Amino acid sequence: MNEVLRAAAALRAGELVAFPTETVYGLGADASSPGAVAAIFAAKGRPADHPLIVHLPDAAHLSRWAREVPQVAYPLAAAFWPGPLTLILRRHPCVIDAITGGQDTVGLRVPNHPLALQLLREFDGGIAAPSANRFGHVSPTTAAHVRDEFGSSVSMVLDGGPCAVGIESTILDLSGETPRILRPGMLDATALAGILGSAPALGATAEAPRVSGSLESHYAPTTPLLLLGGAETESAAREMLDSGSRVAVYSPRAAAISHPRLVWGLAAADPARYAQELYARLREFDGLHCDVILVERPPPTEAWCAVIDRLTRAAAGAK
């Protein structure tokens, strides 16, 4: 039996299957099975009130999971699915509470990766999948990262190579009065505005559905990470080296200092490439056992918004 058929059979049997998407690897389970979904929370060490995204084979499945599908969802799906966009819609009554965290909404997306799509078509249902990392850790962008996170406790990992986008999907809430981005991703507000007709609101509100990635300390490496301005990065590195620390620097500029206790990682100058490499680089830096990772803050433009969001959380989490 080929791997995708085996993976679909494992999902039907209530088991967990890690699989690649274009954003990050997901830890999948049958979204209609309370037992299988409970196994995700147990494996990740994730609090039970954090909702999960349900992955679908195509937009035709939307009405099975959402009781109201606003008209604008269809042109959004036509424009961006399969792709790195999660839509928050009012849940269908048959969606189990473990998926929604007890909220009245559900997160849905069609991922753009051939293996994920094959698996979804073969399974022909919703696959609940958070990023395949332990709660609060850096998300995995290769199959090896997933194995590093879970070892043998997740028996099946489909290997689809490194993820092309590299950071999690844009989450767009369509359950309220106006469309709102709850989590920025590489699909940005301008692209969404092209279909919505006007710019979506930005950021969670007190009433907006909960997004666990919006906790301050998320996506964090184990090594403390500081996000600094360009000139600051170099002076901070010098100071820390002088005081005997092992220092990693992540900057788009060529190394300005050379020192036996310094690792200078050259960052991509282009946001798409930077995002694609980010989590793998953070894991690499962690593996070097430096005392600190100094990251040069990218420019505050829309193209860098999602990357800056993840870096800010990584810095908050690593304190």
Ligand code: TXA
């Ligand atoms: O790119 C992605 O979205 C990846 C891949 C695997 O698809 N998945 C992912 O899942 O990032 P996870 O669980 O690590 O993050 C999903 C986020 C969480 O912050 C969760 O709170 C939010 O989506 N979410 C899920 N359902 C929601 C809902 N009904 N309302 C508000 N937020 C929701």
Ligand code: MG
């Ligand atoms: Mg996650």
